[in-house]
Each structure stands twice: as C-alpha cells, then as structure tokens.
Amino acid sequence: xxxxxxxxxxxxxxxxxxxxxxxxxxxxxxxxxxxxxxxxxxxxxxxxxxxxxxxxxxxxxxxxxxxxxxxxxxxxxxxxxxxxxxxxxxxxxxxxxxxxxxxxxxxxxxxxxxxxxxxxxxxxxxxxxxxxxxxxxxxxxxxxxxxxxxxxxxxxxxxxxxxxxxxxxxxxxxxxxxxxxxxxxxxxxxxxxxxxxxxxxxxxxxxxxxxxxxxxxxxxxxxxxxxxxxxxxxxxxxxxxxxxxxxxxxxxxxxxxxxxxxxxxxxxxxxxxxxxxxxxxxxxxxxxxxxxxxxxxxxxxxxxxxxxxxxxxxxxxxxxxxxxxxxxxxxxxxxxxxxxxxxxxxxxxxxxxxxxxxxxxxxxxxxxxxxxxxxxxxxxxxxxxxxxxxxxxxxxxxxxxxxxxxxxxxxxxxxxxxxxxxxxxxxxxxxxxxxxxxxxxxxxxxxxxxxxxxxxxxxxxxxxxxxxxxxxxxxxxxxxxxxxxxxxxxxxxxxxxxxxxxxxxxxxxxxxxxxxxxxxxxxxxxxxxxxxxxxxxxxxxxxxxxxxxxxxxxxxxxxxxxxxxxxxxxxxxxxxxxx
Amino acid sequence: xxxxxxxxxxxxxxxxxxxxxxxxxxxxxxxxxxxxxxxxxxxxxxxxxxxxxxxxxxxxxxxxxxxxxxxxxxxxx
Numbered sequence: 057x058x059x060x061x062x063x064x065x066x067x068x069x070x071x072x073x074x075x076x077x078x079x080x081x082x083x084x085x086x087x088x089x090x091x092x093x094x095x096x097x098x099x100x101x102x103x104x105x106x107x108x109x110x111x112x113x114x115x116x117x118x119x120x121x122x123x124x125x126x127x128x129x130x131x132x133x134x135x136x137x138x139x140x141x142x143x144x145x146x147x148x149x150x151x152x153x154x155x156x157x158x159x160x161x162x163x164x165x166x167x168x169x170x171x172x173x174x175x176x177x178x179x180x181x182x183x184x185x186x187x188x189x190x191x192x193x194x195x196x197x198x199x200x201x202x203x204x205x206x207x208x209x210x211x212x213x214x215x216x217x218x219x220x221x222x223x224x225x226x227x228x229x230x231x232x233x234x235x236x237x238x239x240x241x242x243x244x245x246x247x248x249x250x251x252x253x254x255x256x257x258x259x260x261x262x263x264x265x266x267x268x269x270x271x272x273x274x275x276x277x278x279x280x281x282x283x284x285x286x287x288x289x290x291x292x293x294x295x296x297x298x299x300x301x302x303x304x305x306x307x308x309x310x311x312x313x314x315x316x317x318x319x320x321x322x323x324x325x326x327x328x329x330x331x332x333x334x335x336x337x338x339x340x341x342x343x344x345x346x347x348x349x350x351x352x353x354x355x356x357x358x359x360x361x362x363x364x365x366x367x368x369x370x371x372x373x374x375x376x377x378x379x380x381x382x383x384x385x386x387x388x389x390x391x392x393x394x395x396x397x398x399x400x401x402x403x404x405x406x407x408x409x410x411x412x413x414x415x416x417x418x419x420x421x422x423x424x425x426x427x428x429x430x431x432x433x434x435x436x437x438x439x440x441x442x443x444x445x446x447x448x449x450x451x452x453x454x455x456x457x458x459x460x461x462x463x464x465x466x467x468x469x470x471x472x473x474x475x476x477x478x479x480x481x482x483x484x485x486x487x488x489x490x491x492x493x494x495x496x497x498x499x500x501x502x503x504x505x506x507x508x509x510x511x512x513x514x515x516x517x518x519x520x521x522x523x524x525x526x527x528x529x530x531x532x533x534x535x536x537x538x539x540x541x542x543x544x545x546x547x548x549x550x551x552x553x554x555x556x557x558x559x560x561x562x563x564x565x566x567x568x569x570x571x572x573x574x575x576x577x578x579x580x581x582x583x584x585x586x587x588x589x590x591x592x593x594x595x596x597x598x599x600x601x602x603x604x605x606x607x608x609x610x611x612x613x614x615x616x617x618x619x620x621x622x623x624x625x626x627x628x629x630x631x632x633x634x635x
Numbered sequence: 636x637x638x639x640x641x642x643x644x645x646x647x648x649x650x651x652x653x654x655x656x657x658x659x660x661x662x663x664x665x666x667x668x669x670x671x672x673x674x675x676x677x678x679x680x681x682x683x684x685x686x687x688x689x690x691x692x693x694x695x696x697x698x699x700x701x702x703x704x705x706x707x708x709x710x711x712x
Contacts (some may be wrong), residue, residue: 104666104693214670236670266710267687268669274689275668305711381690385707489637533636540670540685 060234062241062478064469067095067210068461069454070231070246072217073280074098075106075273076443077433077450078252079200084454085250085461086207092458095210095244097233099253099543100275102211103201106254107273107410107434108443111194113314113377115167116180116442118188119153123177126150128184130613136182136337136623137413137439138569139588140293143612144420145438145449152448157188160447163199166192178317182333182623187313191373194380196443215242216279218546219477220249220287220429223467228287228428230469232477234546239485239539241478243469247461248428250453251416252446253280255298255434256554258547260404260509261501262307267494269307271300271403272434280435281407282550284416285557290425290592292417292437292606294561295574297510298408299341301355304401308379310357318366320359323397324352331626336411338571339623345402345510345572356397367393404501405509407554410446412573413439414561417592417606422453425594428464430457484536484545491533493544497551500527504555510575512562520559527552556601561593564603571623645683646690646706647672653702654680663694663703 069085071078074096082096098105119129129150134141157175161167168176168189179185204211215233221243223229230246257272268274285291301322303310312322312334324330324347331343347355359367371393375383391398409415415437422430430453433446441449484493507520531549536542567583568576590606649663657679664672664681672694673684681703688708695703706712 100668100670101665104691104697105668109668109691109693110696264711266708268689269708269711270689273668273691274687306707307711380692380696381705381707384705385711388707388712491636492638535638543670544687 060239060241062243065095065242065244066093066466067244067246068092069094069248069250069457070244071096071250071252072231073106073252073254074102074211075252075254075433076108077446078250079204080447080450081250081252081432081454081457082209083203083207084451085458086209088455088458089462092461093210095212096204097212097215097217097231097244099214099216099236099279101213102204104197105275107276108196108378109273110380111196111377112190112443113193113311113373114190115157115188115444116313117153117186117440117444118157118175118177119150119186120157120175120177120188121154123185127613129186131615131619132181132183133440134611134613134615135620138582139620140413140569140590140608141439142419142437142609144609145418147612148420148452149438149445149448152451153444156444156448156451163203165196165199166190180313180316181335182626187317189314189373190377194377212242216543216546217283218481220283221469221473222287222426226427227464228426229467232474234481235539236543237539239542243474245466245469247464247466248430248457250430250432250457251280251284251435252431252433252450253435255406255408255410256281257406257408258551259406259501259554259558260504262404263401264305264307267497267501271302271307272406272408276434277547278407278550278554279547280431281416281557282553284424284431285553285595287426287429288594289429290417290594291557292414292590292592294407294414294557294593295565295591296412296414296570297405297558297573298412299405299572300336300403300411301341301344301400302403303382303385304354304399306382306385307403308382310398310400311374312357314373315357315359315370318370319362320357320370322400323356323358325354325356326352327358327397329628332628333626337623338412338573339626340571341402341573342571342575343627348402355400357400358397359393360395360397364394405504405558408434409437409439410434410441412570413437421456422449423456428460481546484534485542487533487535490535491530493534493536493541493548496527496530496534497544497548500524500548500552500555504558508555508558508562510572512574512576514563514578517559517563521556524552524556524559557593560601560603561591565591643686644709645686646688646708647683647694648704648706649681650702651680653700655700656681660699662697662699666693666697668693
C-alpha cells in the first residue's frame with residue numbers, strides 16, 4: 057500500500073463507538089448544548105453496529121415505579137456482585153432508569169404493556185422485579201439513527217480509533233483513527249472524549265473454534281479497554297470475567313430471561329431444575345459449571361412442558377430480535393422447543409460490565425480517572441448495565457461532557473506522538489510476508505482458554521503470561537496486505553492487551569469471588585478481610601501493569617449481612633428438585 | 636514466512652439474479668458490523684469476501700430485494 061493520507065478534524069465532544077451508549081451520549085451532549093460540535097466515530101456503520109445491531113428482546117434492569125425502587129435495585133445488584141460495587145454509580149443508573157424508559161418510549165421504542173397501558177414488568181432476578189419485555193424491540197437502532205440525523209450529529213463510519221491523545225497537562229485531547237477500508241488517518245482534536253466501544257468480547261475462543269462465533273458482537277474486541285489502558289486510565293475488577301450460559305455451538309442466549317416468565321427453566325439431563333433463579337451471576341454460573349462437570353450434565357433450557365401457543369409466542373420474540381439467526385440454527389438441527397430441550401453451554405471469557413462488573417473505571421458521573429475522558433456501556437465499570445444501563449450512563453456521560461467542553465480549549469496535537477502512532481499502525485503493511493492477524497489471534501485466544509479460564513490456577517496463569525509475551529514479540533512479524541487485514545491486525549493488538557490484563561488482574565486478587573467468574577483453585581475462599589475492595593489496574597510510564605486496591609465507597613443503600621448471601625444459595629437441594 | 640491460501644465455505648450467500656449492486660446498491664456492504672461483504676470486480680454483485688461472520692443478519696434484513704441469505708457457519712451448525 058502507498059502511504060495513506062492524514063485528515064484533521066476538531067470537535068467539542070468526540071464519542072467513540074456508535075452502538076448503544078455512544079449514540080445516546082451524543083444525543084444528550086447535543087441536546088444539552090446545540091452549539092457543540094459533536095462527532096460520533098464508529099468502526100462499522102452506526103445503522104447496524106454494536107451489541108444491539110438487530111435490536112433487543114427486553115430490558116433486563118428496568119426500575120419502574122410500582123414494581124421496584126432504586127433502593128431495591130441497588131441492593132440486589134450489590135448482593136449479586138458480592139458487595140464489590142460503586143453504589144453511587146448504581147444509584148445514578150437506577151434513578152435515571154425510568155426517565156430513560158419514558159424517553160425511549162417517546163421516541164417510539166416499543167415496550168410490552170398490559171391492557172391498561174402500563175409496562176408489563178416480569179420477575180427474573182433472585183429478589184426483585186426488573187424485566188420489561190420488548191417483543192417488537194428489533195427497531196432500536198433505527199430509532200437511535202433517526203435522532204442522530206434529527207440533531208445533525210456528525211457521524212463518521214468505518215473509522216477505528218486506535219489511540220487517545222492527551223494534552224501536556226494530562227487531560228484528554230482527542231483521538232487518532234484509521235479508516236478500515238482505505239487505512240487513511242483521521243486525527244480528531246477534541247475538548248472531551250466519551251468512549252462507548254462495548255465489551256472485550258473476542259478474548260476467549262468459543263468452543264466451536266470459530267473466531268467470530270462469539271457471544272458479543274465480534275466487532276467488540278476490547279479496543280476501548282486497550283485505548284484507555286494506553287492513555288493511563290484505570291480499569292477495575294477485570295478478574296470478574298463475563299461468562300454466560302448460552303445455546304451450545306450457536307453461542308447466543310437461549311434466552312432464559314424471555315422464556316422464564318413464560319415458565320421455561322434451566323434443567324439438567326434428567327429434566328430437573330437445579331438452580332432457583334436464571335438471572336446471570338457468577339454464583340449461577342458456578343452452579344451451572346458444577347452441573348456440567350457432574351453426571352447430570354449437559355445443561356438444557358426446557359420449554360417442552362409449555363402450551364404450543366406459548367412456545368409460538370416465545371419463538372416469535374426470539375427469532376425476530378437480538379440474535380434472530382437462532383431460529384435458523386434450531387431449524388438446521390431439527391430442534392423444536394415443543395419436543396426437545398435446548399442444549400446449553402458456557403461461553404468464552406470476556407470483559408463486559410453489561411453482564412458482570414469489570415471495565416474502565418467510572419464514577420457516578422461516568423468520569424474515568426483521566427480528566428475529560430468519559431466511558432459508558434459494556435466497557436465501563438458499572439455492573440450489570442445491560443442495554444438500558446448503556447443508555448442511562450451514556451446520557452450521563454453526554455451531559456457531563458457537554459459541560460466539561462464549555463470549560464476547556466482544544467489542545468495542540470503532539471506531533472511526535474502522532475508520528476509514533478502512525479508508525480505503529482502501519483508497521484504490518486510494510487511487510488511482504490510474515491504472520492497473519494488471523495493466526496496470531498487464534499493462538500492468543502486459544503491460550504486464553506487453556507490458561508485463563510476458570511477454575512483459575514496460579515501456575516497456569518503465569519505460563520499464560522510467558523506465552524503472551526512471546527506473542528507480543530511475534531507482532532513485529534505480523535503482516536497486513538490490505539486495509540481489512542490491517543483492521544484485524546489492530547484488533548489483535550487490543551485482544552492481546554486485554555489478555556495480559558485478564559491474567560494480571562486474576563493473579564492480583566488472591567481469593568475467590570463472584571462464583572465462577574473469579575474461582576481460584578489455590579485461593580478457594582472469599583477473603584473479605586483483605587479483598588472487600590475494588591482492584592484497579594493501569595499502565596505505568598514504563599509500560600508495566602500496576603495494581604492497587606480501591607476502597608469501596610460508603611453504601612448509599614445499606615445491606616444486612618444476612619441478605620448479602622442470598623445469591624450464594626441458588627442451588628436447589630437434590631431431594632427437593634426430584635419432587 | 637511465505638503465506639498459504641486457506642479456502643473455507645462462507646455463511647452468507649447472495650442470489651446473483653436478485654442482487655442490484657450493478658445499480659449502485661451497497662446496503663449489505665454498508666451495514667455489516669464486521670465489514671466482510673464486498674462488491675466483486677465487475678461491480679455487478681455483492682459477495683462474502685471474508686469468513687468472519689457473526690451471523691447477525693442485518694445484511695439479509697436490510698437487502699431491498701431479498702437477495703441475501705445468512706446461514707449458520709459450518710463449524711457451529
């Protein structure tokens with residue numbers, strides 16, 4: 057390839073990531089101050105990017121008056137996360153939840169309502185009632201896109217941000233991006249940056265061996281985690297992996313949140329229930345894993361006992377929203393929900409605050425530890441975010457960033473930094489042959505499975521660190537023959553950064569916590585005396601990973617010690633299950 | 636290190652008779668989150684260029700002529 061050109065752009069607010077939280081952040085920043093230049097940078101196309109590319113079949117964390125209070129929600133999520141939460145951020149989410157639902161409703165997002173026109177909320181969690189179905193939720197992205205157009209937000213598709221820029225005084229000053237089809241550079245000077253790049257979902261390798269058959273949208277590969285890390289931001293609780301119960305091989309949700317309220321349930325090979333509650337938590341995954349290891353596996357989702365018309369209703373929801381191709385998968389195997397249970401399995405590991413609790417640290421204002429840098433959605437550290445959390449926290453980030461932008465000026469671009477980054481990005485294009493991004497990615501992720509998957513073993517994780525260091529050396533032989541391969545070559549560098557972070561974070565916390573998510577065989581007990589805290593990870597000036605403990609902020613909603621163990625009692629005793 | 640070609644089946648199939656890429660349509664190429672679809676050198680049809688599919692279906696759902704079919708990748712089927 058010939059040397060690609062470089063374009064420059066100035067923005068007041070730069071949003072990186074056009075999936076769920078990013079568009080909402082852009083919308084709220086522009087609404088807060090219509091004079092701001094709001095730019096939304098997206099690696100794919102905002103029309104169909106991110107985790108909800110094909111919509112969503114429900115809100116999993118709706119805090120709706122009459123069904124739940126913000127205090128109840130904060131308490132439930134605190135308990136589900138073994139107490140390691142920043143409650144002020146959970147409370148900010150919970151208090152914004154209902155207003156956001158009404159805002160989305162006003163934009164014509166369709167939620168299930170009863171005959172009286174009230175939201176038809178269902179119980180899936182262990183304690184409270186927070187699930188609001190969206191049987192016609194396939195149009196979420198269209199609704200967002202309409203708002204972006206209406207507000208004239210500058211959308212730039214097919215540019216992958218590769219590094220954040222910081223000013224001499226340490227605050228964020230913009231980002232460097234590269235076009236995924238031409239490899240041309242775009243340098244965006246910005247007064248403030250909001251990151252919403254989704255989960256690090258291409259970390260572990262799915263058991264199918266297909267690199268892109270991940271639970272998360274495979275475009276979400278931890279670019280934001282890596283960029284924040286290289287900019288010196290702190291990341292929190294990365295050892296609290298995302299691991300989900302999914303349809304075996306298909307590797308998407310079955311989905312118990314949809315089927316549970318209709319009477320579907322998780323069962324073992326005898327058709328018996330073994331967990332009280334299908335809400336995804338580390339404790340639930342531990343019981344799921346134990347059942348897989350026992351003679352009672354595999355684990356299934358059972359709907360065979362439901363009335364045919366109920367199953368038809370479930371099929372309509374599951375096969376038109378979120379992951380519609382699951383219908384095609386079942387069809388290919390001749391699996392009919394009415395006749396046969398659906399075989400379930402354990403997903404690959406990832407970082408995703410949408411379902412667990414790890415990510416770039418943010419407080420209740422969506423602020424990271426770098427001045428002027430905000431984060432929202434699956435990549436930020438607010439636990440059990442789901443789609444509604446991405447919207448609410450994206451909105452918080454947008455409003456705060458709009459205020460911040462009014463207070464500061466644009467900073468000059470550091471020419472040396474830019475030149476070094478352009479050299480890093482283009483290095484694989486300067487080679488005629490070598491190692492392909494595909495094989496480097498496959499090997500990295502296969503090693504993640506071999507050595508980092510729980511049950512976590514100290515000696516194995518140390519071997520992982522040695523192997524990852526070898527792969528890091530191999531990067532100097534990586535070749536990219538066209539802009540598309542360069543995109544994958546850049547992504548694999550994000551993946552390797554995340555793999556290193558996963559190993560280091562898991563080694564740092566010398567206890568077991570969050571059920572299966574951080575189940576350390578050589579530290580099997582939960583050690584509240586030493587580890588009732590957040591673990592923070594960041595990159596120091598010399599490029600080394602550093603750690604510290606961060607005390608948990610005083611709870612705004614107190615939780616009794618007797619309540620704190622509720623999620624550790626999910627297993628149904630065998631005798632009771634057999635009845 | 637010299638490189639080898641590695642052939643594989645692709646999950647996304649485009650019906651050439653229905654594809655209107657020759658008229659300038661780029662919908663499936665535009666919406667793919669993983670950017671794995673392309674227009675062939677003749678400019679007349681879309682095809683799956685890279686086997687990097689999340690079987691997510693925007694290409695099929697948004698195609699104006701119903702030319703695109705997303706199959707489950709063989710390794711998962």
